[in-house]
Amino acid sequence: MTHAYELPIEERLRHFxxxxxxxxxxxxxxLFAKGDRHLTVEELHEEAVTAGVPVSLATVYNTLHQFTEAGLIRVLAVESSKTYFDTNVSDHHHFFIEGENQVLDIPISNLTIGNLPEPPEGMEIAHVDVIIRLRPRTRT
Structure with a gap:
């Protein structure tokens, strides 16, 4: 059976x-040409302009949010001023390199999370996103 992520782009969009x-x-x-990645709206817009795709920043923003609502990508809020869109929708966590604004995947098998609180009545936990912030070591 073909997985949705193996389909050509047009069919993948229809599938979602x-x-x-x-x-x-x-x-x-x-977005998907380079495998799993983390992009901001501005970064994808810049790639589109460079590739000659006539698209506004607002259209990129709206399209990424449509892709997110459909389950094609997921949102990763790293800091209040930057939102990244992750093409890898599997359960995994992230390193964020401060000062470089770079996001790296951490495989789910490398991190165990326990003692989660009970969600409020009528709610269930959808995701647990762990973001570990990194910076270059300071010399002592």
Whole structure:
């Protein structure tokens, strides 16, 4: 059986309930062409402009949020001023390198989380996102 992430972009968008418009296809091509990655709206917009894709920053923003709502990507809020969109929707955690604004995946098997609180009545835990902030060692 073919996994949804192995499908051509147009079929993948349809599989996730999205109409494969020209701009969605172009942005999805850019987004998924390099494997698992973490991008901001501004970074994807810059890639689109460089690739000659005529798209506004607002369209990139709206498209990434549509991809997120459909389950094609996930949002990673690292700091209040920056939101990254992660093409890897599997359960995993992240390192964030401060000063470089770089996000790296941590495989789920490398981290164990326990003693989670009971969610409020009628709620369930959807994800637990751990972000470990890194910085270069300071010399002592």
């Amino acid at each position: 309930g999205l109409r494969p418009t020209r701009q969605r296809v172009a942005l999805a091509d850019l």
